[in-house]
Amino acid sequence: MKKAIVTGHTRGLGAAIAAELQGRGIAVLGMARGRSPLAGIEQAEVDLADPAALQAWLAGDALRAYLLDADNAFLVNNAGVVTPVGPLAAQDPADVLRAVTLNVAAPLALAAAFVRAAPLAARRILHVSSGAARSAYPGWAVYGATKAALDHHARAVLLDGDLRVRACSLAPGVIDTDMQAAIRATPGSDFPLRQRFVDLKEGGALDSPEDCARKLADYLLAPGFGSEPVDDLRN
Structure with missing residues (x-):
């Protein structure tokens, strides 16, 4: 049985990924502070930016119980x-x-817990990364550094050599989500590249969450997943 865990599944790209995987017959467990209206998925209400809350959830049996009958398991750290x-x-x-807690500590902790909870399954970990992990942008020191940490994590997982555990830190491109709206609302004094993102929106160059989720799911389920630990969905 195929089972997936998707973090941040209540809106934007995460919601689209959860719906896409479910539509492909993959059971989904969503993890977020709130709940999604998407029917037919399991949900865990956990604030991933709260280390104590995440640690308490991981100390329980919910993750192992969910993955118990999985022969193929997927973790999407979105x-x-x-x-x-x-x-x-x-x-x-x-x-x-x-x-740093939400963008780095939570996905790394979940990756370790995920692998330990399903020792008999083939496991794939997909970190949703960013081009900002590979190019430094003014104003995005924290965001870029946290995404770069995910890239480096995936590289090291490949070097571990466990053929039943594959990982990739994947930049999905520029997507029309609430995060993009927040970027466009940022004062130019804080983010000098703001106008670039305004132009992308006005030029219709943003990918929809649904289209991106479809391509991301294709990538996640492809036979060669994990052979490139750091990649860009636009490649």
Whole structure:
């Protein structure tokens, strides 16, 4: 049986990924602070930016019980935030801690727990990364650094040599989501590249969450998944 875990499944790309995988006959467990109206999926209400809450959930039996009958298991680490945006002097340290917890600590902890919870299954881990992981952008020091951490994690997983565990940190391109709206609303003084993203929106160059989710699912389920630990969906 094929089973997937999707974080941040209540809106945007995460919601589209959950629906796409479910439509392909894959059972889905969504993890987020809130609940999704998508019928037929299991849901765990966990604030992934709260280390104590995530640790308490992982200490329970829910993950192992969910994956017990899976012969193919998938973890899609989609949840993340772009904030704080701006130079160091403008960054609230509390926002930095929240971003690093949600963008890095949670997906890495989930990856380890996921692999341990399904020792007999073929396991695939997909980190939703960003082009900002590979090119430094002014104002995105925290976002870029957290996504780069996911890239490096996937590289190391490949070097571990476990053929039943594959991982890829995949940049999905620019998608028409709430995160993009937040980027366009950022003052140019905090994010000098803001106009580039405004132009992408106005030029109709943003991918829809549904189209991106379809391509991402194709990538996740392809035979060669994990042979490239860091990749871009546009390649």
